[in-house]
Amino acid sequence: MRPIIKTREQIEGIRKAARLASIVLDEVSFLVKPGVSTEEINNFIHEFIVKNGAIPAPLNYKGYPKACCISVNDVICHGIPSPDVILKKGDILNIDVTVILDGFFGDTSRMFYVGCLEDVSLEARKLVESTEMAMFEGIKAVREGAYLNDIGVAIESYILSTKTGFQIVREFTGHGVGIKFHEPPQVHHFNTGKSGIKLEAGMTITIEPMINVGSWKSRLDPDGWTARTVDGSLSAQWEHTVLVTGFGYEILSIS
């Protein structure tokens, strides 16, 4: 399946949706503190999205039960918000928000620290910062005429340059986004060794690298969603929705 080249009108709709998703992450940050459950964060996000005339895309997506994904510490992605997951000092977590606004999808996620910066281990901070930098290296590779694999090459070479030994998750990818939640193409965050498709202006994709302190391998919890590192090491992820332009790129998921 060929990626969809969006029209000017569609891009405007996706920009609005992605901006709202980013605003959701701005607004939820006050709740990220010790003693708060990921369920409470989910409920705030759900209400905020609905109040703004939008729909939380994850809810009932392929049977997913909640409005967002919240992935704490060794959870790589798709953590299901729960009253049993209570944030504590020193935790790191990803909150991943996808909204449907007027039929258009915007998808973005960020990392948060629980407690003061000093409560978070130096290794965890290095992981979170390196993952954000890796995402931006991937984004900077985006332009009309570049190849899909340029994104993965940029991310992989950045992570290698940190000499941390951090590993890039291979089983979960970025994706086309905008008219549907997950559209072609798949966006790998490592060098696949194949150029992949040529990027064209008007494509909208996510870049959302997941990086682990240890092994890149994951296993699923019995809930069928929560993906954790096999070795229990920490994992981080950052995500933006990005438009391919003739000039380069435009990050749509900014507030």
Ligand code: MF3
């Ligand atoms: N937001 C995730 C992504 O970045 C997808 C979550 S699918 C869900 O692609 F069903 F778990 F919500």
Ligand code: CO
């Ligand atoms: Co995504």
Ligand code: CO
């Ligand atoms: Co997402």
